Amino acid sequence: MSFEPSDLFGPLAKAEPATRTVPVLVPMPAPGPYSYGVPAGMAVVPGSIVQVPLGPRKVIGVVWDGEEAGKVEAAKLRPIEKLFDCPPLDEAMRRFIDWVAAYTLSPPGLVARMAMRTPAAFDPEPMIEGLRFTGHEPDKLTPARRKVLELSSDGLSWTKSGLAHAAGVSTSVIDGLAKQGLFETVFLPPPPLVAKPDPDYAPHRLAGPQEDAAEVIVDDVKAGGFSVSLIDGVTGSGKTEVYFEAIAETLKQGRQVLILLPEIALTTAFLERFHDRFGAKPGEWHSDLATRTREKVWRQTATGDIRVVAGARSALFLPFEDLGLIIVDEEHDPAFKQEDRVFYNARDMAVVRAHIAKIPVVLVSATPSVESQVNSYSGRYKRIHLPTRFADAAMPDLHLIDMRRHPPEKGGFLSPLMLRAMAKTLEKKEQSLLFLNRRGYAPLTLCRVCGHRFQCPQCSSWLVEHRFRGQIQCHQCGYAEPTPQACPECGTLDHLVACGPGVERIAEEVEKHFPEARTLVLSSDMGGVKRLRLELEAIAKGEADIIIGTQLVAKGHNFPLMTLVGIVDADIGLANGDPRAAERTFQLLSQVTGRAGRTGLKSHGLLQTYQPQHPVMMAIVSGDAGAFYEREITERERAVLPPYGRLVSMIVSADNRIDAETHARQLRMAAPAVTGIAILGPAEAPLALIRGRHRFRLLIHGRKTSDMQAFVRTMLERGPKPVRSIQVQVDVDPQSFL
DNA sequence: AGCACGCCGACT
DNA sequence: GTCGGCGTGCTC
Numbered sequence: 001m002s003f004e005p006s007d008l009f010g011p012l013a014k015a016e017p018a019t020r021t022v023p024v025l026v027p028m029p030a031p032g033p034y035s036y037g038v039p040a041g042m043a044v045v046p047g048s049i050v051q052v053p054l055g056p057r058k059v060i061g062v063v064w065d066g067e068e069a070g071k072v073e074a075a076k077l078r079p080i081e082k083l084f085d086c087p088p089l090d091e092a093m094r095r096f097i098d099w100v101a102a103y104t105l106s107p108p109g110l111v112a113r114m115a116m117r118t119p120a121a122f123d124p125e126p127m128i129e130g131l132r133f134t135g136h137e138p139d140k141l142t143p144a145r146r147k148v149l150e151l152s153s154d155g156l157s158w159t160k161s162g163l164a165h166a167a168g169v170s171t172s173v174i175d176g177l178a179k180q181g182l183f184e185t186v187f188l189p190p191p192p193l194v195a196k197p198d199p200d201y202a203p204h205r206l207a208g209p210q211e212d213a214a215e216v217i218v219d220d221v222k223a224g225g226f227s228v229s230l231i232d233g234v235t236g237s238g239k240t241e242v243y244f245e246a247i248a249e250t251l252k253q254g255r256q257v258l259i260l261l262p263e264i265a266l267t268t269a270f271l272e273r274f275h276d277r278f279g280a281k282p283g284e285w286h287s288d289l290a291t292r293t294r295e296k297v298w299r300q301t302a303t304g305d306i307r308v309v310a311g312a313r314s315a316l317f318l319p320f321e322d323l324g325l326i327i328v329d330e331e332h333d334p335a336f337k338q339e340d341r342v343f344y345n346a347r348d349m350a351v352v353r354a355h356i357a358k359i360p361v362v363l364v365s366a367t368p369s370v371e372s373q374v375n376s377y378s379g380r381y382k383r384i385h386l387p388t389r390f391a392d393a394a395m396p397d398l399h400l401i402d403m404r405r406h407p408p409e410k411g412g413f414l415s416p417l418m419l420r421a422m423a424k425t426l427e428k429k430e431q432s433l434l435f436l437n438r439r440g441y442a443p444l445t446l447c448r449v450c451g452h453r454f455q456c457p458q459c460s461s462w463l464v465e466h467r468f469r470g471q472i473q474c475h476q477c478g479y480a481e482p483t484p485q486a487c488p489e490c491g492t493l494d495h496l497v498a499c500g501p502g503v504e505r506i507a508e509e510v511e512k513h514f515p516e517a518r519t520l521v522l523s524s525d526m527g528g529v530k531r532l533r534l535e536l537e538a539i540a541k542g543e544a545d546i547i548i549g550t551q552l553v554a555k556g557h558n559f560p561l562m563t564l565v566g567i568v569d570a571d572i573g574l575a576n577g578d579p580r581a582a583e584r585t586f587q588l589l590s591q592v593t594g595r596a597g598r599t600g601l602k603s604h605g606l607l608q609t610y611q612p613q614h615p616v617m618m619a620i621v622s623g624d625a626g627a628f629y630e631r632e633i634t635e636r637e638r639a640v641l642p643p644y645g646r647l648v649s650m651i652v653s654a655d656n657r658i659d660a661e662t663h664a665r666q667l668r669m670a671a672p673a674v675t676g677i678a679i680l681g682p683a684e685a686p687l688a689l690i691r692g693r694h695r696f697r698l699l700i701h702g703r704k705t706s707d708m709q710a711f712v713r714t715m716l717e718r719g720p721k722p723v724r725s726i727q728v729q730v731d732v733d734p735q736s737f738l
Numbered sequence: 739a740g741c742a743c744g745c746c747g748a749c750t
Numbered sequence: 751g752t753c754g755g756c757g758t759g760c761t762c
Contacts, residue, residue, distance in 0.1 A: 034762035055761040
């Protein structure tokens with residue numbers, strides 16, 4: 001090992017003074033870029049990815065544009081160490097980063113970091129060593145050598161291991177031949193990670209509403225420029241097939257496509273579906289990608305080798321070479337929202353990125369978020385409605401069961417109407433699904449003698465009995481202990497009573513009524529992924545009659561023989577403090593009931609509720625555009641959602657670092673007496689921004705639904721004016737927080 | 739965000 | 751006598 005003087009004396013030995021300085025965004029929460037010197041001969045431009053010294057360490061930064069804020073003292077100024085050999089972030093990407101930083105009130109350096117979270121991706125991938133047949137003769141021709149030569153005489157380049165594998169010989173055969181000069185070494189560019197998708201590989205034959213919908217978005221792609229469409233269609237209506245056509249058109253134009261999906265929807269099934277249509281898989285991007293693959297995807301997206309990326313929210317920050325279309329599937333999914341460091345919702349930022357890049361963006365959901373609904377009703381987004389299912393599959397008929405009129409028998413939780421429907425389904429040899437979003441046997445246990453309630457010692461939520469495991473567990477923090485026999489308060493034996501149903505208890509009730517039926521409980525705590533997959537396969541084969549499941553039955557899986565879906569407590573989840581409770585409940589129940597009837601069998605959904613008469617109004621107060629929006633709940637929603645007078649909406653605080661929605665949620669949890677919450681201004685923007693731009697001083701208004709209704713009506717009378725023009729009077733009642 | 743410096747408790 | 755907790759402060 002040899003040492004140069006500079007190794008000992010560091011920068012002192014550097015002779016070349018920096019000739020100019022440039023702003024560089026560093027991955028750190030500074031308010032703006034830092035200045036660095038550009039060594040003579042280094043050709044940096046805005047967007048160049050560089051390595052710079054920062055304090056004691058070296059970091060990756062990106063050369064920015066704009067004026068440098070102020071002059072730094074010459075003594076502080078340090079030079080850029082290295083310019084990476086990779087495409088610079090383009091103008092649109094840089095403006096996007098600036099925009100996101102401004103909107104989310106985040107330091108631009110941290111936003112830029114999201115676009116560069118791939119440690120070693122910035123140098124070109126090393127070339128691969130390959131071999132090419134030179135045409136010389138070997139000294140001896142053995143059978144193994146013959147096979148190798150047959151293959152390699154095509155004149156193409158082979159990798160050593162590839163050739164050995166193809167010829168069915170070991171690499172030493174090739175080494176031997178190479179020694180005699182039969183092969184020359186060539187350097188090959190690394191193979192692309194995925195093949196290029198072919199827009200004409202296997203087009204779907206679309207008809208009716210699907211065809212019309214596809215035409216609309218394909219036309220948007222053809223026209224070019226910014227547009228936002230919301231494809232809103234029930235489960236099984238062919239939304240994916242429709243947006244695949246827009247992808248095909250974009251590919252024909254030679255531009256790249258980004259498909260954003262919630263992490264859990266990014267499954268092999270989806271990738272295969274894409275492969276079936278385009279003959280190749282899309283590039284994948286998600287959090288648990290291997291580092292090496294991650295780097296390749298990043299780089300090949302930047303160079304344009306990858307044409308389509310399917311990814312979770314962070315894929316939005318990939319540096320596409322020529323992005324032509326963004327799809328946001330399951331746009332309502334809360335997983336698009338990031339709530340650490342930089343707070344952002346990838347769905348909304350996708351619209352921004354599309355706007356800056358002047359390209360179309362397509363939002364897709366069976367149950368669109370209130371924001372997207374508002375934007376589509378107000379004409380800001382184009383609405384594309386797919387009202388029917390593909391082929392002969394029909395949506396299940398939905399009915400509410402008023403539990404006050406059809407109560408369960410004592411000790412039970414299932415209405416006689418539900419049991420009758422289950423019996424009929426069983427007779428027809430079809431499957432029933434009972435949905436209850438509650439794991440375990442009972443959500444609360446108490447002592448009948450002294451009234452003691454079992455509470456978690458760590459976080460004070462109720463301990464849930466799991467009879468199957470003989471434990472009581474906290475679903476909040478994971479605390480668990482064996483189910484006690486005696487009350488810890490008064491010591492009385494055998495007087496503990498389980499309150500309310502969980503899936504295990506429903507299973508017990510079902511087994512009592514239908515002892516001959518094959519009953520199966522699907523719950524996330526009943527075994528691992530493997531077991532779940534086996535059980536799902538068994539169900540698909542008709543090896544179970546009645547399935548009782550928690551939330552995990554809602555997503556993705558198909559149950560071809562399922563013709564009855566029973567919702568045990570349709571109003572569960574409406575009672576908690578979440579301002580989005582009604583919206584979430586509707587989305588969840590839509591997904592669950594959407595499981596039935598997909599193979600054309602006549603199907604039903606029954607929803608048990610104790611609150612069928614609740615006032616019907618859903619007011620949505622939202623949006624940057626600031627329109628207040630109110631509509632009647634649709635018939636479909638009326639059946640799925642126990643009509644509820646919950647106002648989705650509202651406000652306020654001094655915490656500048658969290659967004660309005662998070663704050664509203666926290667506020668609502670802390671103050672259960674508050675009935676209504678309205679978010680005025682962009683729900684997911686930091687409050688400081690809302691307050692700064694929209695001049696908001698708004699607080700809780702009224703503890704009763706009627707107060708909130710009156711308040712919202714007043715706002716509605718003002719018409720759809722921009723939020724920023726409305727001055728809202730603060731109405732704080734400190735008592736309402738108690 | 740990292741990372742260093744810096745000042746007070748339980749241990750080889 | 752040291753190792754190590756995380757509280758402030760700085761990075762072009």
